[in-house]
Amino acid sequence: MERRRRVPNPLALAVLAWLMWEPMHPYELGRRLKQTGQDKLIRYTRSSLYMVIEQLARAGFVAAQETVRDTARPERTVYAITDEGRHEVLDWLRSLLAQPRQEHPHFAVALSLLSLLPPDEAVEVLRRRSAALAGRIEETRTTIDEARADGVGWIFLVEEQYALALLEAERRFVTELIESLKQPDYAKSWQETMGGRA
Amino acid sequence: MERRRRVPNPLALAVLAWLMWEPMHPYELGRRLKQTGQDKLIRYTRSSLYMVIEQLARAGFVAAQETVRDTARPERTVYAITDEGRHEVLDWLRSLLAQPRQEHPHFAVALSLLSLLPPDEAVEVLRRRSAALAGRIEETRTTIDEARADGVGWIFLVEEQYALALLEAERRFVTELIESLKQPDYAKSWQETMGGRA
DNA sequence: TCCTGGATAGTCAGTCCTGACTAAGGAGTG
DNA sequence: CACTCCTTAGTCAGGACTGACTATCCAGGA
Incomplete structure (x- = not known):
């Protein structure tokens, strides 16, 4: 080890x-x-x-x-x-x-507690995230394109390329998640189990 | 803010x-x-x-x-x-x-320094990573399937689903990166710029 | 019966890290 | 010329975090 x-x-x-x-x-x-x-x-x-x-x-x-x-x-x-x-x-x-090490993204912790929020609120905050992610993706693409235009070798842009790959994967994930949360059976089961909280 | x-x-x-x-x-x-x-x-x-x-x-x-x-x-x-x-x-x-916050994966830092390693060594270590990632993906899939079989609701598995999405994206990225590093022109340009180091 | 290892439960010294601070030079502006 | 703001450069007190430690109970083996 x-x-x-x-x-x-x-x-x-x-x-x-x-x-x-x-x-x-x-x-x-x-x-x-x-x-x-x-x-x-x-x-x-x-x-x-x-x-x-x-x-x-x-x-x-x-x-x-x-x-x-x-x-x-x-x-x-x-x-x-x-x-x-x-x-x-x-x-x-x-x-x-x-060796891939266990990374600890804050977002993962938040996801594991997603059930604390009422479904419609969860959908709303995740939509905001999705929009923010779109912005980040755009920015990263611009950074890469500009650097390439300045003659920077691709090897010095791998970390941006990696960030881009993760951002895109996260955006796909969030989009799908929003769809799942919008299903009426989720709202129903949430009401049943979480209806009584502070 | x-x-x-x-x-x-x-x-x-x-x-x-x-x-x-x-x-x-x-x-x-x-x-x-x-x-x-x-x-x-x-x-x-x-x-x-x-x-x-x-x-x-x-x-x-x-x-x-x-x-x-x-x-x-x-x-x-x-x-x-x-x-x-x-x-x-x-x-x-x-x-x-x-709000997506800037996460700071260790791997990104390592990638930004990838040019310090000779191309063939870079390829070798990244192949090891790719294999390890495959293992993690398998493990995560198993965890999810077993929990589902135990009747755990999907909402309590979102964080695993997220981890899976990121792992898969990273694996695709690493696979492509390895291909790029194997191109003979990379080895050549590395020799030219980095040939003289300790 | 004694011994070992593992789970339970918490403490603490010392190192690490952050936020807030000091201080000086230069650039722009009326 | 006086004023403000930004950049350069570094320090430091105090709070946060880690690794290593203490101590008890219980199960199982020899």
Whole structure:
């Protein structure tokens, strides 16, 4: 089985990957993450970026290289990846790709509690979701098309392509679900079992 | 926009939902979560269950009802949901269903770094993923069929149905991706750009 | 009878993470 | 020139979360 990573935060993976290219200071890393859209793939704040880099340094995956103060700005510490860090990225990456792990989408939890809502209300909120999903799908398609037009190689767009595939699958699912909820026998059985709640 | 929840942990939602039925002590809640498979939808440990209930109590969504010691076991505190808590579950549930939020699958991050691996290795790890996904799909189908055979209503299986839809979409995506990676021009362009790395 | 392992039930130290803050430079605007 | 807002860059207190631990009961085997 997969042994626990010393710095399990996915942000750490992205940081290590960027440091494979060249040493950088934390803020610069944040900028790269934003420019490449990876900030949308990973949930983090600027402070957690500093925290994670500290953890990586303690784990020996990166090392503080120098503290510079070129402008009158606060001094910046430049970090470089170590050999151990290089090994960690590749090992981690392989394991993430090879083994699907149990993901925990918030929506799944909400679905498991769907029976708490009256059928007509359930239909209504899911219609709103469906519309929002359509918007996201459109956005993602645009992002991909624009990047392709700018000459970005398809390999750097796989994660968008993946997001698109999931969004489309979810939209199909929600559409079917709405149809099921609209069946009159569902409304009836809901009344019978859930009629008496607060 | 969505205001931040006072106890944003998704475990809190499930806890509140169960307490809608009847008052319970934390360990019992854990048992129900496991029995209904919700433990696979939410990442948590037993200690976080106690922590979250404490937070809910501080937020006024639940209230300690009594501390019983029927067996010679450690004493158990029974919690009941409050009116504020009842409101919170429904409000939260509606918002989770209506608004797709940016989910952060680990796999997406890994995909965005796929170019770090040599093409043949990428193909190999993704083949392993594809096989694992096939297994998961099979398992999920079995779970659904068995529950249906036991007379469980479809509404209590929607989350499994959703998981299945996502797994199938992911498998299609991975299959196509493997084909793209096998194209000789990808191997060539990878050599050119990534040939010189550690 | 003793021993082991598993289920029941909960606690806690220490690490992680977030939200809110500090501070300085530059760009635009009247 | 004064004012405001955005970007750059980083810190920090305090709350949240995890892994490891404690302790009891019961069933079954040797």
